[in-house]
Amino acid sequence: MDDRTLLKTVMDIVGRDRCLDDCAIIPFDDQVMVATTDMLHATTDFVGGMTDWQIGWMSAAVSLSDIASMGAAPRFMLIAVGLDRWEQLAGVMQGAKDCCTKYGADIIGGDIDRHAELTIVSTGLGMVEKKYLVKRSGAHPGDLVCVTGTCGQAQAFLEGYPRHKLALFEPQPRVLEGQVLGRAGVSCMMDVSDGIALSLYDLCDANGCGFSIESTKVPLPAGIPQAQARELALHGGGDYELIFTCPEEKHPIEGVSYTVIGKVIADRRVLIDGDVLEKRGYQHTWG
Amino acid sequence: MDDRTLLKTVMDIVGRDRCLDDCAIIPFDDQVMVATTDMLHATTDFVGGMTDWQIGWMSAAVSLSDIASMGAAPRFMLIAVGLDRWEQLAGVMQGAKDCCTKYGADIIGGDIDRHAELTIVSTGLGMVEKKYLVKRSGAHPGDLVCVTGTCGQAQAFLEGYPRHKLALFEPQPRVLEGQVLGRAGVSCMMDVSDGIALSLYDLCDANGCGFSIESTKVPLPAGIPQAQARELALHGGGDYELIFTCPEEKHPIEGVSYTVIGKVIADRRVLIDGDVLEKRGYQHTWG
Numbered sequence: 101m102d103d104r105t106l107l108k109t110v111m112d113i114v115g116r117d118r119c120l121d122d123c124a125i126i127p128f129d130d131q132v133m134v135a136t137t138d139m140l141h142a143t144t145d146f147v148g149g150m151t152d153w154q155i156g157w158m159s160a161a162v163s164l165s166d167i168a169s170m171g172a173a174p175r176f177m178l179i180a181v182g183l184d185r186w187e188q189l190a191g192v193m194q195g196a197k198d199c200c201t202k203y204g205a206d207i208i209g210g211d212i213d214r215h216a217e218l219t220i221v222s223t224g225l226g227m228v229e230k231k232y233l234v235k236r237s238g239a240h241p242g243d244l245v246c247v248t249g250t251c252g253q254a255q256a257f258l259e260g261y262p263r264h265k266l267a268l269f270e271p272q273p274r275v276l277e278g279q280v281l282g283r284a285g286v287s288c289m290m291d292v293s294d295g296i297a298l299s300l301y302d303l304c305d306a307n308g309c310g311f312s313i314e315s316t317k318v319p320l321p322a323g324i325p326q327a328q329a330r331e332l333a334l335h336g337g338g339d340y341e342l343i344f345t346c347p348e349e350k351h352p353i354e355g356v357s358y359t360v361i362g363k364v365i366a367d368r369r370v371l372i373d374g375d376v377l378e379k380r381g382y383q384h385t386w387g
Numbered sequence: 388m389d390d391r392t393l394l395k396t397v398m399d400i401v402g403r404d405r406c407l408d409d410c411a412i413i414p415f416d417d418q419v420m421v422a423t424t425d426m427l428h429a430t431t432d433f434v435g436g437m438t439d440w441q442i443g444w445m446s447a448a449v450s451l452s453d454i455a456s457m458g459a460a461p462r463f464m465l466i467a468v469g470l471d472r473w474e475q476l477a478g479v480m481q482g483a484k485d486c487c488t489k490y491g492a493d494i495i496g497g498d499i500d501r502h503a504e505l506t507i508v509s510t511g512l513g514m515v516e517k518k519y520l521v522k523r524s525g526a527h528p529g530d531l532v533c534v535t536g537t538c539g540q541a542q543a544f545l546e547g548y549p550r551h552k553l554a555l556f557e558p559q560p561r562v563l564e565g566q567v568l569g570r571a572g573v574s575c576m577m578d579v580s581d582g583i584a585l586s587l588y589d590l591c592d593a594n595g596c597g598f599s600i601e602s603t604k605v606p607l608p609a610g611i612p613q614a615q616a617r618e619l620a621l622h623g624g625g626d627y628e629l630i631f632t633c634p635e636e637k638h639p640i641e642g643v644s645y646t647v648i649g650k651v652i653a654d655r656r657v658l659i660d661g662d663v664l665e666k667r668g669y670q671h672t673w674g
Binding site for chain 2: 101103106107109110112113114118119123124125126128135136137138139140141143144176178179180181182183186189190193194197207208209210211212213214215216217219221223225385
């Protein structure tokens with residue numbers, strides 16, 4: 101059992117349209133509020149060597165990244181912390197606050213609980229003008245497939261490349277980039293937290309079309325043999341880049357650094373160099 | 388170390404005014420959005436014998452109660468679920484959805500995680516007209532101290548009184564009551580989830596005045612010897628009644644069933660029958 105299969109259970113109960121995007125959407129006149137919640141905890145998410153401050157930073161960053169992927173500006177955050185050792189609270193909260201402050205959000209509430217394992221749930225609220233909101237759906241055949249930054253760096257650290265440590269420990273959500281892309285009129289967007297491959301399959305689920313990318317165009321993490329670097333970029337988790345599609349006439353978009361890695365195709369498949377891309381990346385699984 | 392002491396650590400980092408009320412406050416013109424997040428998990432909160440549906444119901448109810456205590460109408464909820472057994476997800480989500488539906492909220496998003504222990508974080512958003520918003524502060528000497536329903540029932544079940552089982556397993560947040568009280572102009576309010584005594588001390592922290600209650604006026608759970616029933620009502624946790632203060636001229640408030648248990652006093656102490664009330668109730672503690 102994996103989390104993408106379990107999500108279908110949730111869709112049956114709360115409705116499929118509530119489960120498609122990185123954030124929920126709450127309309128307010130010509131503005132839209134976006135809302136997202138993310139649970140992180142020691143066993144799965146907090147790697148040995150992370151400071152409490154970095155744990156707090158990461159916990160805020162994951163929700164800010166979801167807000168960014170909708171083209172919205174982060175505004176508010178609530179943080180629920182389940183603590184095994186209360187001494188960690190100050191560092192965690194300071195890290196979360198510093199991340200929020202850097203990206204324009206304010207911590208407005210939370211909860212403190214005693215827990216067997218350090219568990220942090222961040223809930224982020226952002227605002228965007230309705231016309232600039234970007235969803236996972238909206239891609240059209242012929243659009244360019246693009247990605248910000250370089251994926252695979254967080255996983256590279258886990259596989260023995262210490263130079264990529266900060267990519268995992270202190271992820272920088274693409275908050276400014278998301279808003280610029282939304283205003284520029286990109287056609288669909290999400291963040292790449294579970295790898296480029298799984299993200300493309302998620303976009304495939306949300307759209308009536310497919311994606312064809314070229315392996316030579318995918319940016320690769322530095323200092324790593326090419327085959328391994330490509331594997332990391334396509335299938336590694338823990339990065340918070342944005343993947344989006346863009347009508348060709350709107351490219352290039354000024355003010356954002358990104359790479360065109362392929363095109364949207366009518367056929368509802370995910371291809372790399374013309375072959376089917378393996379549907380594999382970071383997933384929670386239950387035995 | 389207890390959670391109310393730890394909260395001071397959070398106040399130092401995010402600001403004291405962010406930590407005083409049951410919900411955070413987000414102004415929108417003449418409307419206000421209130422936001423709250425609550426973490427529950429198996430060891431501390433989910434009692435043996437609860438069904439998955441009841442676990443989901445309780446998880447939603449605790450956040451709905453916080454929204455009610457601000458005089459607001461629940462509107463939206465996000466649910467993050469950390470699962471040890473994926474088979475529980477459907478029951479949990481159905482219970483949460485049914486509770487939200489009963490009280491007017493819509494589940495709009497969430498997260499699924501694998502966890503060593505079933506852990507649920509509900510984040511609720513509500514709306515209220517600014518003039519009807521009620522906070523923990525606002526009490527004035529001479530105001531009546533009032534409570535809805537009967538506290539102590541949830542704890543009574545834990546102490547061997549099975550007739551009170553549903554009070555613990557399927558708490559009914561005072562959502563309608565909270566809105567009627569807000570419109571009637573009560574002066575301060577919170578929910579009583581950790582017992583009447585701790586709630587009065589929390590109100591003492593938020594106000595510049597104190598509270599004097601009479602033991603004979605406190606409603607007692609049925610079918611329990613009086614001394615034990617009083618102990619449960621004052622110091623037991625797990626009920627989701629509302630405690631509020633009300634200017635005398637506004638009492639009685641139509642449409643809500645409540646009991647006057649005392650008065651607000653100028654002296655910043657909490658008294659029962661003229662003596663200091665023990666500051667004791669449900670708290671998370673760390674060794």
